[in-house]
Amino acid sequence: MTTTTPFQPGSALFDRRPLTFDPTLKRNRLNRLLTSIAALFAAIAVLPLFLVILYVLVQGGRLMSLSLFTQLPPPPGLEGGGIGNAVLGTIIVTLVASAISIPIGVGGGVYLTEYSNRGWFSQFISVGNDILAGVPSIISGVFVYGVIVSTRVFFGQSYSAAAGGIALAVLMLPTVIKTTDEGLKLVPQELRWGAYGVGASKFVTVMRITLPAAFTPIATGVVLAIARAAGETAPLIFTALFSPFWPEGVFNPIATMSVLIFNFAIMPYEAQNELAWAASFVLVMMILAANLLARWISSFSRT
Amino acid sequence: MTTDSSPPQLNADAFTLRRRPPSEKLVDTGFRQLSLALASVVAVVLLGIFLVVFTGAREAIATFGLSFITTSAWDPVNESYGAFVAIYGTLVTSLLSLLIAVPLGVGTAILITEDVLPKLVRDATGLMVELLAAIPSVVLGLWAIFVMEPTIRPALDLLHSLLGWTPLFNTIPKGPGMAPAILILVVMILPIITAISRDALNQVPEELRQGAYGVGTTRWGAIFSVILPAAVSAITGGVMLALGRAMGETMAVTMIIGNSNNFSTSLLAPGNTIASMLANQFGEADGIQVSALMYAALILMVLTLVVNIFAKWIVRRLSLRY
Numbered sequence: 135m136t137t138t139t140p141f142q143p144g145s146a147l148f149d150r151r152p153l154t155f156d157p158t159l160k161r162n163r164l165n166r167l168l169t170s171i172a173a174l175f176a177a178i179a180v181l182p183l184f185l186v187i188l189y190v191l192v193q194g195g196r197l198m199s200l201s202l203f204t205q206l207p208p209p210p211g212l213e214g215g216g217i218g219n220a221v222l223g224t225i226i227v228t229l230v231a232s233a234i235s236i237p238i239g240v241g242g243g244v245y246l247t248e249y250s251n252r253g254w255f256s257q258f259i260s261v262g263n264d265i266l267a268g269v270p271s272i273i274s275g276v277f278v279y280g281v282i283v284s285t286r287v288f289f290g291q292s293y294s295a296a297a298g299g300i301a302l303a304v305l306m307l308p309t310v311i312k313t314t315d316e317g318l319k320l321v322p323q324e325l326r327w328g329a330y331g332v333g334a335s336k337f338v339t340v341m342r343i344t345l346p347a348a349f350t351p352i353a354t355g356v357v358l359a360i361a362r363a364a365g366e367t368a369p370l371i372f373t374a375l376f377s378p379f380w381p382e383g384v385f386n387p388i389a390t391m392s393v394l395i396f397n398f399a400i401m402p403y404e405a406q407n408e409l410a411w412a413a414s415f416v417l418v419m420m421i422l423a424a425n426l427l428a429r430w431i432s433s434f435s436r437t
Numbered sequence: 438m439t440t441d442s443s444p445p446q447l448n449a450d451a452f453t454l455r456r457r458p459p460s461e462k463l464v465d466t467g468f469r470q471l472s473l474a475l476a477s478v479v480a481v482v483l484l485g486i487f488l489v490v491f492t493g494a495r496e497a498i499a500t501f502g503l504s505f506i507t508t509s510a511w512d513p514v515n516e517s518y519g520a521f522v523a524i525y526g527t528l529v530t531s532l533l534s535l536l537i538a539v540p541l542g543v544g545t546a547i548l549i550t551e552d553v554l555p556k557l558v559r560d561a562t563g564l565m566v567e568l569l570a571a572i573p574s575v576v577l578g579l580w581a582i583f584v585m586e587p588t589i590r591p592a593l594d595l596l597h598s599l600l601g602w603t604p605l606f607n608t609i610p611k612g613p614g615m616a617p618a619i620l621i622l623v624v625m626i627l628p629i630i631t632a633i634s635r636d637a638l639n640q641v642p643e644e645l646r647q648g649a650y651g652v653g654t655t656r657w658g659a660i661f662s663v664i665l666p667a668a669v670s671a672i673t674g675g676v677m678l679a680l681g682r683a684m685g686e687t688m689a690v691t692m693i694i695g696n697s698n699n700f701s702t703s704l705l706a707p708g709n710t711i712a713s714m715l716a717n718q719f720g721e722a723d724g725i726q727v728s729a730l731m732y733a734a735l736i737l738m739v740l741t742l743v744v745n746i747f748a749k750w751i752v753r754r755l756s757l758r759y
Contacts, residue, residue, distance in 0.1 A: 161658070164655075164657065165655045165657050168657040168660075169553055169656070169657070171544065172544045172545070172547050172548040172551075172553075173548060173553075173554075174544075175540060175541045175544030175545055175548070176544065176545040176548045176549070176562055178541055179541050179542065179545040179562075179569075179627050179631065180545075180562060180565045180569070182569060182624040183565050183566070183568060183569040184565075185580070185584065185585075186569075186572055186576065186577060187572075189580055189583075189584050190576065193583075237475070238475045238478050239475075241471060241474075241475030241476070242475045242476035242478065242479060244472045244475075245469075245472035245473050245475065245476035248472070249472055249473065250476075256476075258480065259477070259479050259480060262480050262483045263479050264745070264749070265483060265742065265745060266479060266483050266486075268678070268681050268682075268685075268741055268742070268745040269483075269486060269685070269738065269741065270684070270685020270687065270712060270737060271685065272685065272712045272716055272734075273486060273490070273685070273734055273737065273738055274486070275715075276489070276490060276493075276715065276719065276730075276731065276734050277482075277486045277489050277490065279719065280489035280490070280492075280731075281485065281489055304482055304486075307478070307479065307482065311476075333455070335457065335461055335464070335465050336465050336468070336469070337461075337464050337465045337468045340468070361571060364573075365571075365572075365574070365575070365576070366573070367574070367575040367687070367688045368574075368687035368688055368712070371716055371719075371720060372719050372720040375720070392573060392575045392688075395575045395576065395578075395579055396575050396578070396692065399575075399578065399579045399582055399583075400582075407583070410579055411579070414575075414576045417573060418572060418573070418576055421572070421573065422568065422571065425568060425571050
């Protein structure tokens with residue numbers, strides 16, 4: 135404050151500008167330009183979804199028929215046939231994966247939230263879980279190949295639906311543990327105290343109070359994990375392999391829709407390529423339905 | 438309670454001290470041990486993966502040593518293997534796809550979090566990007582083979598005729614190649630980048646935004662100088678996670694990259710990645726080829742591990758205290 139001259143409106147220091155919005159100003163033009171670029175980027179980002187869904191609907195949808203689900207794929211060079219064995223195979227392999235990963239994942243999540251003292255061991259499990267989530271899916275196939283397929287531990291069988299299911303379970307496990315852990319953390323501590331207060335044991339508290347209270351987030355995560363596993367191909371190529379026949383139990387090679395798409399897409403035969411589109415249609419519909427189911431489940435938590 | 442002269446007679450038998458039966462204690466400790474065992478499965482699987490891949494790779498490590506990384510021979514007849522082409526392809530496809538996907542993903546996230554458009558449109562965009570993440574990569578690969586690659590072929594031809602003198606575009610596009618693989622990788626990692634950027638931008642405190650507007654900046658002035666710097670750690674972490682995903686991505690890339698082990702600097706030529714090499718050859722390999730593939734798998738694991746750990750470190754290191 136060197137001078138005491140009062141503020142002069144209209145002086146050079148404060149040039150007078152209108153307070154109304156002036157769209158021709160440089161900053162406002164730049165603003166509009168950048169907003170348009172962002173909108174353009176967003177449009178480019180959602181464009182592939184539209185195109186993929188469109189082609190899957192058109193190319194796969196027109197092949198929909200009952201025989202698609204009741205017949206076997208044709209030998210190379212022949213027309214017709216269906217993907218019945220692959221639909222059934224995907225369901226079987228995903229069920230095996232869920233049966234393994236959900237109990238282990240929920241149990242592990244319960245340990246992390248309810249029992250661990252957040253010491254080094256649970257830190258180690260949490261970090262290990264994050265690392266496992268980042269392991270490329272093909273590596274889990276290599277792992278199961280090394281442990282189960284090449285050693286033939288299942289009754290001398292090498293490639294089998296069970297091996298494929300285990301490979302998928304390795305991929306599902308981190309997601310299930312993470313969602314269980316996060317879901318249980320959201321349960322108010324007062325609920326647990328209330329249960330202990332009326333004399334419940336820790337086991338009863340977890341089974342009757344905490345887990346039911348966290349059902350919504352856990353179920354959402356589990357459904358998403360199943361949807362992701364159902365579409366996975368890489369871990370199945372050399373664990374579950376492929377089979378042109380109907381599934382013969384879980385200890386034999388099995389056809390799945392994802393491996394069928396991979397095998398048939400690169401075949402030079404029209405009929406096989408069409409079946410690949412049909413399988414894509416069925417797979418995408420199943421996965422989108424699972425995603426919508428997960429959204430529906432998670433909508434309950436806001437009540 | 439002074440009027441009540443006679444307090445109700447307590448029946449002593451009604452208040453016996455209940456001791457927990459041994460069976461209940463057994464169930465309790467048993468459940469604790471069970472959950473501990475189930476949590477340990479994660480550690481066992483993780484160590485098992487490293488152990489299996491490492492022991493499988495030992496033979497190749499002993500035979501080829503570190504020159505495996507720098508040589509590009511992949512010759513099952515003479516049993517001479519080098520993974521340079523695959524490592525190069527893995528790094529080039531993932532880094533270039535990241536270069537395209539980051540502006541697209543962050544731009545989309547900004548559009549979703551800023552109130553430029555009606556909320557309904559923004560929510561719909563967010564939902565669609567999430568659904569894109571749900572599409573299996575093998576379906577994207579099928580789409581890439583039959584729809585995307587033929588569609589972009591004229592553009593690639595144009596690139597070749599205009600920029601054919603640079604080493605990046607000096608081969609004629611003949612179908613599968615690195616460029617389509619990069620584009621399909623963009624489609625695959627866009628949802629990850631968008632989702633993480635959106636969460637990061639949503640977590641920037643509203644006060645920062647209001648403060649920026651209060652001193653008279655425009656929307657994009659606020660975005661560039663206040664909101665993006667505040668969210669940069671989480672966004673970078675998300676970008677690194679996407680990089681890890683891009684390096685390990687198998688199916689879509691395998692179907693469209695051409696699986697050639699001949700080294701070429703051109704992005705229009707067929708190439709290979711570690712993951713696609715594994716997908717193509719692992720089932721039919723035997724002898725030292727299996728070991729060489731395990732060695733490549735080990736390199737891929739180390740790469741993704743380093744990237745993922747780096748992502749965690751960046752999030753911790755760069756986070757602003759506001």
